[in-house]
Amino acid sequence: MDFVDLPAQTRDRTILELREFSRKLVRELGFMRNTLADSELSPSAVHAIIEIGLAPGLPARDLALLLRLDKSNTSRQLAKLEAAGLLRREAASDDGRSARLYLTEAGQKLRRKIDRFATDQVSGALRKLMPADQQTLVRSLSLYADALAQDNATRTAHAGSDGDGRIVEGYQPGCIGDVASLHARYYAASSGFGVYFERKVATELAAFAASLPAPGKALWLYVENGRTLASLAIDGDPAGGVAHLRWFIVDASLRGTGLGRRLLAKAVAFVDARFGETYLWTFKGLDAARHLYESFGFRLTGEAEGAQWGTVVVEQRFSRRADDTGGAGEAAEAGEAPR
Template sequence: MFPTDPVGAAREASRRIIRELGFLQDRFVEGGVSHAECHALIELGKHRRCTVGELAEILRLDKSTVSRTVSRLAAAGYVTTATDAKDARRKPFALTASGKRRLAMIDRSAGGRVNEALAALGEVDRSAAIRGLELYARALERSRLRAELSIRPIQSADDPAVAALIRTVMPEFGAKGPGFAINDPEVDNMSAAYGGKRSAYWVVERGGRVVGAGGFAPLEGGAKDTCELRKMYFYSEVRGLGIGEMLIDLALTSAKRAGFKRCYLETLENMTAARRLYEKKGFVPLCAPKGKTGHFGCDAFYERVL
């Protein structure tokens, strides 16, 4: 039965898991290390070598905290500074023999506790529990990553980053050569190209870096009441976070406010995730292209009423 308060139920279950696994204790009893140190050992065991910065990113902790954590592990003889043959400037850490033994002890203890819990469940419930935890963890990660993103109107200073985005993403889907938007003259000067009253273009930022973009403009060679959703691309690191849907909603709302009645777009059949999103947002497939965009390399066409 679905809980009447899913947020409260998820929070309560999270608290119970944290308490049952002993995460409120200062140290991981069997391992003799703090929980942060325990996680650092696990990740060093998994990745073999990591810098403080890399561990900070993985553990979701600031570098100063991780630096102190690694220093304590080094003092205990569990980690040591390693070398990177490809990059002498990189200073990774690696597990010592003592650190590997300590990690094995942690794995036996923690693994045994989880194994006992899963053994108490039937096969169906066990699979459901594992799947539920995976989904929950993934949802928390997506929520965190999405909160790091922001959308704002393009500025002239963004032009090089947007051009690089377009020229990086389009070839991933085979959209290069004649007949594709990658060759449009506006690619190097997007801020000016979309500076008109009936055009708009936005960039998606993460930590001051442009990781996505998209906009709309009147459909070239088309009806005056029809706009085109244009050059909407995202680096792989932010795909699947829902930012594409947010940007489409912003573009459609703005296009309607600008007086357009319809929105048209061109894409590729092999951009399956994008096409699913377009259809989710009400775009209907067309049998043939509209307007005179010059993008004869595209093979999928959509339109929706605003």
């Protein structure tokens, strides 16, 4: 059979088709109705329940950024959820003006109901697709959602903040506790990890920070208003020519802003000038993070099941050679297992 090279579709046509598919998704997922996911809540309230459940202790100001809502709308939603007994607020220990959000027992029960509804909805649709098409769908939606997030972030990122966010190198006072907290909250929600995991992050990061400055080692932090909201470290062995990428995580409110890509680009430039190989450990299922790593040239080189974190997970090792070429991909950045 002859290969026919069809002409590329025009950009205008692609835009029209994506808009049409987006409208259909909004309708089929139920966003045109007053309530969502077989609950009595509005779509924005349902998403608030989901995000607070994923990150217990989420600052109220960060929820507005995450949901792309203005402060007044967010405040109204939180007041309704609090009045309904679905969430509670606690004053932040580091900022008395800020509240951290937690689901109540009733809120957790509702979140589980929403999760079951959404899982059944997605599962039913996936059964109509071939496995290969399912993976193509996941990758394509991930790329599209990340592209939208980058564009939206240029308009709304850090709304209401003091605007002093910056990437700094080296130890900063308070960074060990902040980074350990980011890991603990994220992995408690996603994988059920507990105190053993948080202690391991804190103790090993503290030992690493105490060794700085040192040849082949580097620590980058994103600091905003005195708080560390993202981190990435390179723990290299100059004699062996191998570097270990560690403690890579970005606060939920900043995912999709390009910050993870900027941190990883700094790390790649650092290791390429000093090491022949870089590796990292992560957990299976963190697909957005995997896409980011692969866009910088990392490739899966091994995986094994383990229970040392308190729950059974599949650990994955990704490696990258200095001569590998990687792009500047962007994803929801989190997922480097702190080994």
